[in-house]
Amino acid sequence: xxxxxxxxxxxxxxxxxxxxxxxxxxxxxxxxxxxxxxxxxxxxxxxxxxxxxxxxxxxxxxxxxxxxxxxxxxxxxxxxxxxxxxxxxxxxxxxxxxxxxxxxxxxxxxxxxxxxxxxxxxxxxxxxxxxxxxxxxxxxxxxxxxxxxxxxxxxxxxxxxxxxxxxxxxxxxxxxxxxxxxxxxxxxxxxxxxxxxxxxxxxxxxxxxxxxxxxxxxxxxxxxxxxxxxxxxxxxxxxxxxxxxxxxxxxxxxxxxxxxxxxxxxxxxxxxxxxxxxxxxxxx
Numbered sequence: 001x002x003x004x005x006x007x008x009x010x011x012x013x014x015x016x017x018x019x020x021x022x023x024x025x026x027x028x029x030x031x032x033x034x035x036x037x038x039x040x041x042x043x044x045x046x047x048x049x050x051x052x053x054x055x056x057x058x059x060x061x062x063x064x065x066x067x068x069x070x071x072x073x074x075x076x077x078x079x080x081x082x083x084x085x086x087x088x089x090x091x092x093x094x095x096x097x098x099x100x101x102x103x104x105x106x107x108x109x110x111x112x113x114x115x116x117x118x119x120x121x122x123x124x125x126x127x128x129x130x131x132x133x134x135x136x137x138x139x140x141x142x143x144x145x146x147x148x149x150x151x152x153x154x155x156x157x158x159x160x161x162x163x164x165x166x167x168x169x170x171x172x173x174x175x176x177x178x179x180x181x182x183x184x185x186x187x188x189x190x191x192x193x194x195x196x197x198x199x200x201x202x203x204x205x206x207x208x209x210x211x212x213x214x215x216x217x218x219x220x221x222x223x224x225x226x227x228x229x230x231x232x233x234x235x236x237x238x239x240x241x242x243x244x245x246x247x248x249x250x251x252x253x254x255x256x257x258x259x260x261x262x263x264x265x266x267x268x269x270x271x272x273x274x275x276x277x278x279x280x281x282x283x284x
Contacts, residue, residue, distance in 0.1 A: 136175030
């Protein structure tokens, strides 16, 4: 199946009250695991690549591997740029074949964020590429982008309404208490803020930094309008944790396939679990 726009997946999720998982694709084994999990759960899926993953693997390799994986499966697959903070990077991903991009201007003044988001939308709309934007700052670290707890700012509901009104963006990532990376303690999400935002904007809402958030909290966020849930850290933990366990059991093993294969299976398991929590199983 050819790559599909994220908007196509999220509009259906928005109507039906579930969320689509967006899983970071950092290497071949993880890409294979994402597709295998989606097939086993009969779920649509979003593979996303951060600027760091693109720098590590190369844009052509990321795009090529995801296109091959999507072409070999019957479930809908989207390829999405995660946290594109550089306009030129966004354009390169579009030219490479991404079906969706995120322009993250959340660190910019509001009007500048609106202006650049509109510039991205002007290019993407005619060619059917989905656009996600971000308003508010999400704590933690995403690749080399760090936002401390002190600097992290929750999304203002009225600003969200104004931003969507001025851009018509197709989905919006908001800050309600999640963070990138591993949590220190149990994250407390501002559900009242989420409800206010969803009451003011009718587009799909995106929850970043969802690894480590309890299943109960994720389900509640979905019930209040979240349609896309991003997962990266849980994948890394499962992948590296299984590799580490195998290396400790067999310290003299030199066949990478015997380490990477089980790591891939560990990722399949965690993604299948997330898909069930998000409610997208059986929705392909």
